[in-house]
Amino acid sequence: QLQLVESGGTLVQSGGSLRLSCLASEFTLEGYPIGWFRQAPGKEREGISCISVTGATTHYADSVKGRFTISRDDAHNTVYLQMNSLTPEDTGVYYCAATQHYCKSSLFRDEYDHWGQGTQVTVSS
Numbered sequence: 053q054l055q056l057v058e059s060g061g062t063l064v065q066s067g068g069s070l071r072l073s074c075l076a077s078e079f080t081l082e083g084y085p086i087g088w089f090r091q092a093p094g095k096e097r098e099g100i101s102c103i104s105v106t107g108a109t110t111h112y113a114d115s116v117k118g119r120f121t122i123s124r125d126d127a128h129n130t131v132y133l134q135m136n137s138l139t140p141e142d143t144g145v146y147y148c149a150a151t152q153h154y155c156k157s158s159l160f161r162d163e164y165d166h167w168g169q170g171t172q173v174t175v176s177s
Contacts, residue, residue: 054079054166056148061171064138072133072171074148081124085155086131087164088122090173092144099159101133102151111157115141138175145170 060072074086087102100113101122110122121134131148149164156163 054150056150056166056168058146058148058168058171061146061173063174063176066139066175066177068138068175069134069136070138070173072135072146072148072173074131074133074168076129076150080126081129081131081150082126084150085153086122086124087149087151087155087159087161088131088133089147089149089159089161089164090142090144091147091170092141095144097147097161099161102155102159103131104155109155111155111159113159135173138173140175140177143173143175145172 055077057075085104089097089099091097100116103110103122103124107124119137124131147170148168150166151164153163
């Protein structure tokens with residue numbers, strides 16, 4: 053069973069930064085494209101970023117482009133999401149997920165098979 057565990061979510065002021073981590077347990081992340089998604093209160097879960105198996109390809113939603121950076125460290129079985137210049141609109145539960153497809157700009161959540169439990173990010177104004 054593929055298990056992913058997100059961490060790093062907390063309360064932060066607008067303009068601040070956070071780094072989220074996605075740790076794989078019981079399996080190796082190597083060989084899987086990984087995506088980050090978020091779900092704001094009352095909204096559907098949206099894709100915000102993904103990274104390819106090698107890390108050479110990344111995609112970002114327009115809403116986070118230029119502010120968020122995804123990276124992977126396969127030696128530590130972890131994918132990171134560095135989030136800068138946070139705004140209250142970034143508030144939500146952040147999930148990482150693994151796919152057996154590819155990291156695509158569409159960030160289509162139905163293509164991701166294995167999900168973590170999420171970590172809460174709250175940005176105060």
